[in-house]
Amino acid sequence: MKQYDAIIIGFGKAGKTLAAELSNRGWQVAIVERSNMMYGGSCPNVACIPTKTLVHEAEVSALLYHDDFPKQTNMYKQAIGRKNRLTSFLRNDNYERLSKRPNVTIYTGMGSFISANTIKVTLPEGYIELQGKEIFINTGSTPIIPAIALATAMITFKKMFQLFFLIF
Numbered sequence: 001m002k003q004y005d006a007i008i009i010g011f012g013k014a015g016k017t018l019a020a021e022l023s024n025r026g027w028q029v030a031i032v033e034r035s036n037m038m039y040g041g042s043c044p045n046v047a048c049i050p051t052k053t054l055v056h057e058a059e060v061s062a063l064l065y066h067d068d069f070p071k072q073t074n075m076y077k078q079a080i081g082r083k084n085r086l087t088s089f090l091r092n093d094n095y096e097r098l099s100k101r102p103n104v105t106i107y108t109g110m111g112s113f114i115s116a117n118t119i120k121v122t123l124p125e126g127y128i129e130l131q132g133k134e135i136f137i138n139t140g141s142t143p144i145i146p147a148i149a150l151a152t153a154m155i156t157f158k159k160m161f162q163l164f165f166l167i168f
Helices: 013-024 048-064 069-099 149-153
Strands: 002-009 029-033 104-108 110-115 118-123 126-137
Touching (some): 002 013, 013 069, 029 126, 104 118
Parallel strands (some): 002 126
Antiparallel strands (some): 110 118, 118 126
């Protein structure tokens, strides 16, 4: 079983900042993130940055092609591509910055408690158990669709960012 001074579950803003600070203090740190598409957390991957990117693109599109829906649709497809490149860059940058620290180990898998100081990380090729003196839970956001009649017509922000066409 691998031993760490700290185990951080979640690679969001707080988790990566805490891992860097503890690393600077000489702690051995493990950070566990269940998805390689979420390094850096919700903000750079599915919330703040992609939302602002698409809002900006929509404003430009409205100025350029006010009454031309086919051109706006084409621009939306391009905007999704630009948003995907930006979020990919940020995700990779977040991973690289933390992975280069000599006393930080990143595990991409699902973390769950076995005991008060032991985490089981389920990886694609099996699992590993980690023991930590301190364990920090830094899990992120999850959209919830309310139980109302119109719920089947709702699109979460995660689904919206996967669309390659406009819906009206």
